[in-house]
Amino acid sequence: MPRAGRDVPKRTAESPDTPAPSAANVELLHAFATHLSTRPPHTRNAYVRDVGQLVAAAGAAPLTGLSRAQLARTLATLHGRGLSGRSLARMLSAWRAFYRFLLERDRSLIDDPCAGLRTPKSRKRLPSVLTPDEAVQLVAIDADDPLSVRDRALFELAYSSGLRLSELAGLDVDRIDLVGGEVRVWGKGAKERVVPVGAAARTAVAAWLSQRAPLAAEHERALFVGASGRRISPRTIERRLAMWSVKRGLHRHVHPHMLRHSFASHVLQSSGDLRAVQEMLGHASIASTQVYTHLDFQALAKVYDAAHPRAKRKK
Numbered sequence: 001m002p003r004a005g006r007d008v009p010k011r012t013a014e015s016p017d018t019p020a021p022s023a024a025n026v027e028l029l030h031a032f033a034t035h036l037s038t039r040p041p042h043t044r045n046a047y048v049r050d051v052g053q054l055v056a057a058a059g060a061a062p063l064t065g066l067s068r069a070q071l072a073r074t075l076a077t078l079h080g081r082g083l084s085g086r087s088l089a090r091m092l093s094a095w096r097a098f099y100r101f102l103l104e105r106d107r108s109l110i111d112d113p114c115a116g117l118r119t120p121k122s123r124k125r126l127p128s129v130l131t132p133d134e135a136v137q138l139v140a141i142d143a144d145d146p147l148s149v150r151d152r153a154l155f156e157l158a159y160s161s162g163l164r165l166s167e168l169a170g171l172d173v174d175r176i177d178l179v180g181g182e183v184r185v186w187g188k189g190a191k192e193r194v195v196p197v198g199a200a201a202r203t204a205v206a207a208w209l210s211q212r213a214p215l216a217a218e219h220e221r222a223l224f225v226g227a228s229g230r231r232i233s234p235r236t237i238e239r240r241l242a243m244w245s246v247k248r249g250l251h252r253h254v255h256p257h258m259l260r261h262s263f264a265s266h267v268l269q270s271s272g273d274l275r276a277v278q279e280m281l282g283h284a285s286i287a288s289t290q291v292y293t294h295l296d297f298q299a300l301a302k303v304y305d306a307a308h309p310r311a312k313r314k315k
Contacts, residue, residue: 019059028063028102029055035101050094053078064102068113071095075119088119127261127292130254135159135262138248139200146211147227151240153201153208154224157183158256160201162263162281164188165256169234172221173209178202187282195280264292 029051036044057074058066075088083091096114103112130138139159141152157176158168167185176183181197197205205223216222217229226232237256245254260281268277278289 021055021058022060022062025055025058025063031105032098032101046090047094047097050091051098053091054095054098064106066113068115068117071113071117075117079119085119092117092119127265128258129265130250130258130262132266134250135259135266138245138250138254139204141244141248146215147240149204149211150208150224151244153204154237155241155244155259156201156204157197158259159263160198161195162260162267163195164260164282165234165237168224168256169232169237171223173212173223174221176205176223178206185282189284191282193279193282261292264289268292 029048032051033044033048036047039047054066054071054074055063057077061070075092078091079085079088092114096112099112099114139152139155141148141155143149154168157163161183163171163183163185164187167187171183171185175185176197178197181199181202182194183197184192184194186192208224212223212225215227215229216225220229220231222231224232224237226236234256241254241256241259245252264277264281267280268274271277274286274289277292278286281289283289
């Protein structure tokens with residue numbers, strides 16, 4: 001837990017002439033930090049840092065007396081200084097948590113100045129994907145030791161079926177059907193979906209299952225286990241993928257979600273079927289899937305030109 005002195009904000013949110021934070025405001029910030037003591041350290045530190053920006057902006061003005069307009073001006077000032085909409089949204093979330101904390105402490109504070117506040121929208125960042133050649137280069141691990149065989153099965157399945165990191169780590173042996181070529185996973189919101197498994201992934205998983213049997217601990221249900229015989233963690237998958245991306249000659253950091261992005265992008269480029277990709281990814285809204293349409297619009301345009309009866313021009 002950070003020392004109390006580190007919670008004192010610097011005067012960065014407003015002009016250098018802004019008065020130093022009042023003792024009362026700093027005390028409220030310390031109380032909020034204590035309130036967050038059971039949260040993960042990175043969450044606590046981020047919230048304290050973001051509320052510290054507000055304390056710095058308020059100067060000598062009491063935090064309990066700030067109006068919605070004053071908070072909106074502070075957000076606008078920070079945006080003008082280069083903070084993205086994403087960063088401001090995170091900051092506003094911390095401010096909301098802070099004022100909820102204040103309202104719980106003192107019910108006489110009737111108005112929440114964060115109510116109704118909105119932040120500028122961030123420009124959507126396109127996900128990073130591998131090219132088809134890079135994906136094949138990455139997953140074509142030819143080592144035959146058990147952990148290497150496991151890793152190939154992991155990466156082939158991730159790329160073949162677009163699984164999330166948590167879905168890969170949580171997968172049990174009885175959830176994959178190599179004969180039928182499908183895998184059943186529990187996605188976000190405890191929703192089950194069935195996703196096809198390609199031939200290369202089925203071959204890799206079958207090779208791993210023959211290696212897994214003597215390695216797995218008794219009664220272990222996990223499909224992917226480590227040297228201890230127990231289910232591997234998401235962090236282990238991340239580390240192994242980063243290691244193999246270097247070994248396989250890819251000159252950039254590769255993370256598990258990049259394989260999911262690559263799956264979605266490559267299937268969409270080949271088929272143009274947005275709804276099918278949405279279903280395989282387990283997206284509740286098609287808006288989440290549409291981001292992949294921006295990765296290769298020209299490829300989709302060709303699908304449209306070939307498929308739509310009114311797209312064909314008369315010669």
